Amino acid sequence: MAYPAAFKYTKDHEWIELAGNRGKVGITDFAQQQLGDVVYIELPDIGAAVKQGQSFGTIESVKAVSELYAPVSGKVVEVNQALKDKPETINKEPHASWMVVLELSDPAEASALLDNTKYETLLK
Amino acid sequence: MEQATAAPLKKTPLNSRHRASGARMVAFGGWDMPVEYSGISEEHMAVRTRAGLFDVSHMGEIEIAGKDALAAVQRISSNDASKLAVGQAQYSGLLTPEGTFVDDLLVYRLAPSHFMLVVNASHIQTDYAWIADHIAGMGDAVAVDASSRYALLAVQGPAALAILQPLTGIELATLKYYRFAHGEVANVRGTVSRTGYTGEDGFEIFVPPQSADRVWLAILQAGQAAGILPCGLGARDTLRLEAAMRLHGNDIDDTTTALEAGLDWVVGWNKPGFVGAEALRAERARGSRRRLVGFEMTDRGIARQGYEVYVRGEKVGRVTSGTQTPFLKKAIGMAYVPAELAADGTDLAIDIRGRQTAARIVPMPFYKRGKT
Numbered sequence: 001m002a003y004p005a006a007f008k009y010t011k012d013h014e015w016i017e018l019a020g021n022r023g024k025v026g027i028t029d030f031a032q033q034q035l036g037d038v039v040y041i042e043l044p045d046i047g048a049a050v051k052q053g054q055s056f057g058t059i060e061s062v063k064a065v066s067e068l069y070a071p072v073s074g075k076v077v078e079v080n081q082a083l084k085d086k087p088e089t090i091n092k093e094p095h096a097s098w099m100v101v102l103e104l105s106d107p108a109e110a111s112a113l114l115d116n117t118k119y120e121t122l123l124k
Numbered sequence: 125m126e127q128a129t130a131a132p133l134k135k136t137p138l139n140s141r142h143r144a145s146g147a148r149m150v151a152f153g154g155w156d157m158p159v160e161y162s163g164i165s166e167e168h169m170a171v172r173t174r175a176g177l178f179d180v181s182h183m184g185e186i187e188i189a190g191k192d193a194l195a196a197v198q199r200i201s202s203n204d205a206s207k208l209a210v211g212q213a214q215y216s217g218l219l220t221p222e223g224t225f226v227d228d229l230l231v232y233r234l235a236p237s238h239f240m241l242v243v244n245a246s247h248i249q250t251d252y253a254w255i256a257d258h259i260a261g262m263g264d265a266v267a268v269d270a271s272s273r274y275a276l277l278a279v280q281g282p283a284a285l286a287i288l289q290p291l292t293g294i295e296l297a298t299l300k301y302y303r304f305a306h307g308e309v310a311n312v313r314g315t316v317s318r319t320g321y322t323g324e325d326g327f328e329i330f331v332p333p334q335s336a337d338r339v340w341l342a343i344l345q346a347g348q349a350a351g352i353l354p355c356g357l358g359a360r361d362t363l364r365l366e367a368a369m370r371l372h373g374n375d376i377d378d379t380t381t382a383l384e385a386g387l388d389w390v391v392g393w394n395k396p397g398f399v400g401a402e403a404l405r406a407e408r409a410r411g412s413r414r415r416l417v418g419f420e421m422t423d424r425g426i427a428r429q430g431y432e433v434y435v436r437g438e439k440v441g442r443v444t445s446g447t448q449t450p451f452l453k454k455a456i457g458m459a460y461v462p463a464e465l466a467a468d469g470t471d472l473a474i475d476i477r478g479r480q481t482a483a484r485i486v487p488m489p490f491y492k493r494g495k496t
Contacts, residue, residue: 036148036358037165039448040426040455058477060426062164062447063358065477088165 001029004095008071008110009119015095016071016102018110024098025071027059030123032094036061038087041068043099048076050102052109057099059090072109074102136181137275137336147356153246155182158356165450167359171322172451175281176355177343180321180328181336184248184271186241186255193237196265200258200399201231201241202382204392208233213302213317216390218243218251219400223381223407227251228372228390230319232304240270244372258399275336279343279352280326280363282493287347288327292316296327310342321360323367324493362449365456368418368489374429375416375444375458383412384460386488414441415466418488419474421455425481427474433459434473434480440465443474449490456490457483 007015013031016023032038040060050056050070057068078101083089090097104110114122133156142149147158158179160167170176188196197205203216210233218226227247232240243251252269259265279288285296294307294316304317314331331339344352361371370376376385382404383391391404421427427446432439446457461472468487473480 036160037163037450039165040424042425060448062362062450063159065426065428091163 001095003028003116003120005116007095007116008113009116010069010071010113011122012069014069014071016110016113017098021104021107022077023072023074023102023104023110025100025102026096026098027068027090027094028119029094032091035059035066035091036063038090041084041087041090041099043079043084044076046076046079050074050076052106052112059087068099070102071113072102072104073106074104076100077103134182136179137333138179138181138340141337141340142179142354145354147354150357152357153182153244155245157182158354160356160358161354164356164358164362167353167355168362168450170351170353171281171324171355171359171363173282174351174353175279175283175287175326175347176322176353176359177340177347178278178280178355178360179276179336179340180278180360181275181333182245183276184243184245184251184269185274185330186243186248186252187234187239187268187270188241188255188259188265189235189238189268190264190266191237192263192265193239196259196262196267197231197239197241198392198395198398199262200255201229202392202398202400202404203231203390204395205231205233205239206395207392210235211303211305213304213319214390217376217382217387217400218254219382219398219404220378221399221403223383223400223403224378225372225376225380225382225385226254226378228370228376228387232317242276246373273332274330275333275339277329277331277336277339277343278320278322278326279329279347280320280322280324281352282325283347283350283352284324284326287343287350287352288316291342291346299327310339312339314339321369322363323369323489323491324363362447365445365447365458366449366452366489366491368458370416371445380416380460381407381412383407384414385416412463414460415463416444416458416460417466417485418456418458418490419472419483419485420457420490421474421481421483423482425474425476425479426455427457427476427481427483432475433461434475435461435465435470437473452490454490456486458488461485
């Protein structure tokens with residue numbers, strides 16, 4: 001699966017699609033492959049504050065629990081409730097399965113993120 | 125019991141086959157094993173609805189033979205082996221003097237004075253040493269670690285019989301549950317037993333290691349039309365959990381007695397002294413302090429091994445096994461709770477990463493297959 005050039009990426013295998021002062025966040029194809037079948041996700045409430053690099057939720061496969069790390073700091077303004085009921089879509093369409101929308105508190109943080117080429121190099 | 129420098133992982137005869145097939149491998153009990161092929165959920169569902177094929181060659185086979193073999197087995201194994209016909213197997217325990225588990229196992233009666241004990245992969249050496257120690261001086265009975273002589277494949281699922289029958293001259297329909305027969309499978313001499321660790325109908329096939337690959341491929345090919353899938357340890361664990369089968373190291377170990385574990389049926393109460401007999405009789409007389417129960421989550425959340433269990437605000441134990449299983453699509457698990465709190469329907473709370481999450485004790489097994 002290709003890694004969209006429109007996304008930015010973290011070392012922890014999250015992606016963020018930035019649009020103005022907001023960003024949609026999900027996990028990459030590599031991450032879902034590593035996890036195996038996703039059976040459960042725990043997402044924050046709307047209004048929750050998140051800090052870059054800190055956990056904002058958990059994602060669970062049959063065998064393991066993994067943390068979700070915020071690519072940038074900010075506030076949760078939308079949560080993908082549908083994903084909580086059908087977490088298996090994350091395996092099927094990882095780059096279309098957004099989990100939260102963040103309102104960035106410090107847009108400068110985005111410069112620390114990787115572009116798709118750098119992320120793909122990381123995976124090699 | 126990890127060594128200071130990691131010893132190389134042991135490999136079953138099918139190791140290159142698993143790797144060539146793209147299986148995700150994991151270190152398990154000192155072995156390099158496939159955890160999944162196409163995905164745990166898909167493999168689990170294949171076994172529940174069609175068939176799955178497992179490599180369980182890592183399991184150990186310890187043979188006990190000699191004129192006094194039955195007496196020796198009766199001493200070290202908790203169940204009553206004198207009830208076994210030749211060609212019959214039983215589930216049992218190797219117990220400590222306290223009645224707790226050194227290991228759980230299957231005892232096969234190959235001949236009147238020849239038994240095969242199939243033990244867990246991570247305990248082969250310790251089980252063998254324990255057995256040899258306990259049967260020393262018991263007359264004409266010798267224990268041999270014969271694990272290297274056997275590869276073991278398991279075909280499990282409602283379609284298992286139909287898939288396997290064309291490959292063997294053994295009349296599988298007449299092979300009752302927990303019975304076994306010698307014969308050929310895919311033109312390889314071996315032993316087929318109607319046993320398994322999934323809660324489905326199925327067969328476990330013992331063959332020489334050098335023939336394992338051939339039999340593996342033959343079964344996959346024979347089962348292709350029926351939709352058989354190769355399955356790994358991940359699905360093996362979710363399947364056995366739904367069937368409430370205990371896993372040594374999780375639900376049973378050397379701190380849990382056979383009675384606490386709900387396995388009083390593996391105890392040969394009427395047979396003369398076996399290791400653990402006195403302790404178990406005393407426990408049966410006074411009652412167990414705690415019991416292994418099954419539970420399901422009633423709040424959103426998945427309980428996992430090690431999470432703390434609360435009843436009415438008091439910590440009472442820990443989850444021994446737990447996950448969300450693909451067939452039931454529920455988060456289920458097992459835990460030891462005080463005997464007086466072990467009734468079905470009792471409300472529990474499981475601490476999931478700091479949050480008290482509601483659960484309820486339910487009867488086990490969680491899943492039982494329909495009559496075939």
